[in-house]
Amino acid sequence: MSPEVSNQSLLFLIVFVLVPLTLSYYYQLGMSKDIVWSSIRGTIQLFAIGYILTYLFDLNAFIGIPLMVGIMILVASFHAWNKGKELPNAFVVIFLGLLVVEGSVLALWLVFDMVNFKPSEVIPMSGMVIGNSMVAMGLALERMKSEFTENSGRLMAALALGAQPKQASHLIIRKTLNASLLPNVDSLKTIGLVQLPGMMTGLILGGVAPVMAIKYQLVISLSIFSSVSLSAMIVTLAMYRYFYNENQQLIESAEEMRSRTND
Amino acid sequence: MENYLFDFHGVSKDILNDLNFTIKKNEKIILFGPSGAGKSSALFLFNRLRDPDSGKIYYKGEPIQSCEISQLRKNIGLVLQAPNLFPGTVLDNLKYGPSLFDEWEDSRAEELMDLIQLPENYLHRDVDQLSGGEQQRVSLGRTLANKPEVLLLDEPTSALDVRTSEEIEGVLEKLIEVHQLTMVMVTHNLRQAKRLGERGIFMKEGKIVEDGNISRLLMEPESKALQEFLQD
Numbered sequence: 001m002s003p004e005v006s007n008q009s010l011l012f013l014i015v016f017v018l019v020p021l022t023l024s025y026y027y028q029l030g031m032s033k034d035i036v037w038s039s040i041r042g043t044i045q046l047f048a049i050g051y052i053l054t055y056l057f058d059l060n061a062f063i064g065i066p067l068m069v070g071i072m073i074l075v076a077s078f079h080a081w082n083k084g085k086e087l088p089n090a091f092v093v094i095f096l097g098l099l100v101v102e103g104s105v106l107a108l109w110l111v112f113d114m115v116n117f118k119p120s121e122v123i124p125m126s127g128m129v130i131g132n133s134m135v136a137m138g139l140a141l142e143r144m145k146s147e148f149t150e151n152s153g154r155l156m157a158a159l160a161l162g163a164q165p166k167q168a169s170h171l172i173i174r175k176t177l178n179a180s181l182l183p184n185v186d187s188l189k190t191i192g193l194v195q196l197p198g199m200m201t202g203l204i205l206g207g208v209a210p211v212m213a214i215k216y217q218l219v220i221s222l223s224i225f226s227s228v229s230l231s232a233m234i235v236t237l238a239m240y241r242y243f244y245n246e247n248q249q250l251i252e253s254a255e256e257m258r259s260r261t262n263d
Numbered sequence: 264m265e266n267y268l269f270d271f272h273g274v275s276k277d278i279l280n281d282l283n284f285t286i287k288k289n290e291k292i293i294l295f296g297p298s299g300a301g302k303s304s305a306l307f308l309f310n311r312l313r314d315p316d317s318g319k320i321y322y323k324g325e326p327i328q329s330c331e332i333s334q335l336r337k338n339i340g341l342v343l344q345a346p347n348l349f350p351g352t353v354l355d356n357l358k359y360g361p362s363l364f365d366e367w368e369d370s371r372a373e374e375l376m377d378l379i380q381l382p383e384n385y386l387h388r389d390v391d392q393l394s395g396g397e398q399q400r401v402s403l404g405r406t407l408a409n410k411p412e413v414l415l416l417d418e419p420t421s422a423l424d425v426r427t428s429e430e431i432e433g434v435l436e437k438l439i440e441v442h443q444l445t446m447v448m449v450t451h452n453l454r455q456a457k458r459l460g461e462r463g464i465f466m467k468e469g470k471i472v473e474d475g476n477i478s479r480l481l482m483e484p485e486s487k488a489l490q491e492f493l494q495d
Binding site (some may be wrong): 051153156158159160161162163164167247251 | 402
């Protein structure tokens, strides 16, 4: 029997919001407005998506899946783009990257019969893949920017020795990929030991047998691992070149980078 | 034109104003002047780490814009103010440049360590374990590994203490003598300028104020700007 949270019980969730709110007030963190707003916004968003999903799940798979996955990719692209707005063509790279990642993962799910082509299965699982890929792309962009700034001397030294931008950036690319993959490698190591993953918990609470829930969790965890790797790789390899101009010179200022976009 | 290694006419917005000079093969030039004079900016134009906004720079009679960039940078070696070594061992750093052109031979390691006057057992030492002076020697060796025709030095000892700085000068002095390199060095250290240079170019606010024998410039400055600079 699956459990059900009543509306009255949901109202008591306000207690969980009162804890950080009290902390913010007591320590004068100035976050009270943010805490209230994000809690209200999150609740509205979740209810809205609940109703939208109910509608989408009833739609034909060939309409519902592309529609919802398309919206997810678009929103995720805007979100990840915020981390590297000053880089030319960042939005296009992120959008196409997410499309490739989601397309590849979905194709593998369907070919190996891991998931049925039904909105109720594809949409939630795609959401997890796209969401994690979005975070990985944003992290990769931020890390790459800071690595380029911190290592500008080394990059100049490499260029001065005759290295081409790709060769000079090798160290940065390696560090960026490493930083983007590390959280996933770590979470895979402790999966099931430290915490039960969200999807598995949800299935178990929904009444699915634990072994069956684990199978689904394995599919999604390894899919996320693969898509995060692919996302970080796509964005890193596509974007490092924008830190150089056509004469293999390092671009050091955001202004110069932006002026290249307008060329 | 053939006598000249470099023929330099460059203007860089906000930094350099109509800079004109030529450099002959084997010349030892010191660029000096107050901070913000554009000395390092001028140096970066030689191997195209920067380009002038207008003007032309010729290398062996050919505009440097038409030279293949990687090859040009290999021939015109640059040692920066900070060592900026790559993570790894001394050997990893020494072979970096030649490996880019598939020209590294293991036998060169010994020769390079001799040039920079570091013991051979340092080859497999992690660069993080080296002192500042040792790191700057490795940086010099890394540039020399490319067998450059011209050596550009951007205040290579400015971050080092007097004793270490003098040791590096000794390495450079021997190097210049033995290998007959063309050298352009930016330095604030006038004693060092006299020890290593033959020709001096005094710059101020992106312009060349005086150009001539370094000893003469330091002993008998003609311009008011240089006289004031030497008094400071």
